[in-house]
């Protein structure tokens with residue numbers, strides 16, 4: 001094992017910024033003995049941390065990620081199968097158990113180091129650091145569009161290649177032939193000279209005794225057979241016949257049901273509650289106060305106020321019971337807070353430059369502004385957003401004899417296990433966490449607040465409890481995409497080209513590059529001020545890109561319009577340093593027929609955004625009739641470098657578009673009296689089929705480093721839409737959502 | 752006690768008849784394919800068929816379906832090894848992402864095709880607009896319904912009826 005120390009770790013600065021973690025696949029030695037007990041069943045051999053083989057020659061990939069809709073298991077299994085030279089029909093996957101030994105180490109590596117090709121000599125050092133870090137931090141996270149480009153590239157491919165080498169070596173030793181004469185093909189080991197052939201499974205046990213090579217030879221892209229090929233997602237059959245098991249579908253003997261209500265004003269405390277009436281209701285078993293909780297993991301920090309929960313024989317009775325509990329909450333300093341007050345605060349803090357931290361400073365901003373032909377200024381804003389995963393938050397817990405078992409669908413099983421253990425006063429090893437399929441995640445399910453509630457409830461009641469949140473609670477107790485105000489000032493020179501770009505916005509999360517523009521503007525000053533609110537915030541599909549994508553791709557469009565130039569040509573002219581972005585822009589606009597005339601009241605808008613390693617250009621066509629917007633068509637080009645599952649990738653792009661359209665058109669959480677006003681899909685709507693545009697996705701395999709799939713199509717859809725509205729009507733939308741705003745009547749599109 | 756026929760089997764349910772059908776079929780009958788999404792007839796995740804028609808089970812009290820025929824996703828397939836044409840089309844178009852909304856989507860679609868084996872786009876949208884998919888798979892759902900409609904023609908009349 002490489003030599004590395006904490007000091008070496010710190011001095012390389014790998015942990016700077018919010019990151020994920022790290023590559024058992026690369027770990028020298030073979031630890032499958034100690035890991036087998038978690039995953040290997042009768043007749044199966046764990047050949048490698050992430051690979052099992054059984055007597056029927058069936059390969060199982062152990063996938064250290066959670067399924068929330070993205071089809072991660074199939075993609076990662078494809079990567080493993082390809083490097084292993086396995087027959088795809090003999091490959092399946094299962095999710096890794098929530099124990100530290102299965103942390104997804106490769107993620108840290110790709111997240112923290114980015115697409116850096118490290119010199120071979122330091123690879124063992126870096127891997128060692130990552131392994132240690134991930135163990136210490138207990139990471140098993142799904143987020144940041146990292147599964148394929150993190151675990152896939154650094155974990156599954158390496159594991160597949162390592163096992164192929166171990167199998168060929170085991171066969172060569174048994175057959176007494178040189179190892180380089182043994183070939184793996186379609187799950188068979190072949191020695192052509194002697195005419196010998198054997199299935200992988202025959203050498204599984206012998207291979208498992210060999211040390212895993214730290215740096216097995218990986219295929220080049222022209223050698224891929226399974227990666228890049230369309231394969232059906234293996235989880236889909238169970239999702240068309242009702243058999244897929246979500247956390248909500250768990251049933252434990254002797255189980256009760258519960259629902260809960262948390263302090264409606266964030267940070268509130270319970271003064272008292274009167275459960276007399278509820279306890280008289282038939283089927284109501286108990287009414288319990290749940291204390292405030294918090295956790296501080298590497299990813300998924302949260303603070304949650306106290307709640308009241310009702311436990312009953314059925315969810316319905318628990319819900320009725322909760323409605324009958326009379327609760328009094330202590331007054332907090334935030335009772336008077338409204339959305340408008342929050343935006344006024346943002347405005348003041350931006351004007352005052354409170355603790356402004358810069359992201360980018362370049363050139364002579366003051367000079368460029370002073371010599372400008374024209375100066376353009378604009379304020380943009382986006383609201384708080386809830387996630388509304390299709391499956392409301394729920395968890396089932398049993399606490400007995402100093403052990404807790406919990407069933408939950410979450411994006412961070414190890415983080416959840418730790419949070420639950422801390423809340424119960426247990427060690428993590430006393431908690432068994434069964435991670436279930438998630439009915440959507442979108443970032444919400446990285447915070448363990450509700451799982452902690454379920455566990456504490458089960459402990460207090462002394463029986464297994466399934467806690468189910470109502471949709472109302474789900475919307476009112478989220479960790480919201482933060483509301484943001486962003487102020488811009490730009491200078492145009494005599495040719496209409498931008499010479500200065502100044503931008504100040506409130507609060508920075510991640511990724512750090514979200515507000516940075518790819519366009520060649522000589523003088524830049526981009527920075528964030530601090531302006532905290534009492535509204536809890538968290539990661540929401542594409543995180544900061546979800547707001548900054550709207551801001552920057554709208555403002556550049558404004559500049560193009562002010563310069564009386566075509567928005568596509570204008571962007572392209574500022575991207576000489578980024579040919580890859582230019583070609584994605586070209587693909588989308590070519591396919592969309594950019595420049596072809598549209599009828600009256602119609603318009604076309606464009607956006608271009610790189611996020612999570614993938615570049616996406618959208619062209620949106622709209623029709624505006626009075627103040628009604630109809631989104632007619634979306635044409636998207638996406639370059640993830642290489643799409644492992646082309647159809648799965650396209651589906652993620654479609655999904656991200658619809659998610660972003662919902663937010664752009666209607667998404668808004670408002671605050672009044674310190675609490676959230678919305679409650680369910682009637683006042684926090686989701687896009688429905690009739691409002692969904694035709695979506696065409698063009699996937700570009702440019703050959704660059706692999707990027708993400710789950711998030712990159714979300715940031716650019718709002719600006720492409722509002723740019724289209726501007727083209728159709730002349731009205732520039734500078735705040736989201738669009739619903740409820742006057743679009744200023746219709747004018748004929750100039751195009 | 753409420754008597755009803757669920758997936759062709761006579762059942763007696765002991766809970767209070769004001770209980771929504773959704774919770775009775777999930778908790779009492781252990782048919783967990785039908786999902787909870789909103790509780791107020793806004794999302795369609797809980798859609799089942801009552802006498803063939805799509806119904807939001809979260810707002811349907813047991814008492815209102817006394818003696819009626821209920822079909823859930825578990826019985827959409829005509830038999831254990833034959834899928835309903837909609838299910839095959841769902842797989843062909845790789846519709847589900849998280850999959851959580853899909854039982855409800857399929858039950859709404861099944862009711863639509865039974866009533867109207869050749870729906871237009873507008874008719875599909877009208878029938879499916881009560882079903883939210885937060886994963887945004889509407890385009891695939893629409894395409895799959897059209898594929899299924901086409902395949903219905905090819906399937907003998909009896910094989911396509913999932914409801915007992």
Ligand code: FES
Nearest residue numbers: 788789790795809
């Ligand atoms: S749960 Fe019944 S419509 Fe949403």
Ligand code: FES
Nearest residue numbers: 849850884885886
């Ligand atoms: S597939 Fe996830 S909500 Fe529809």
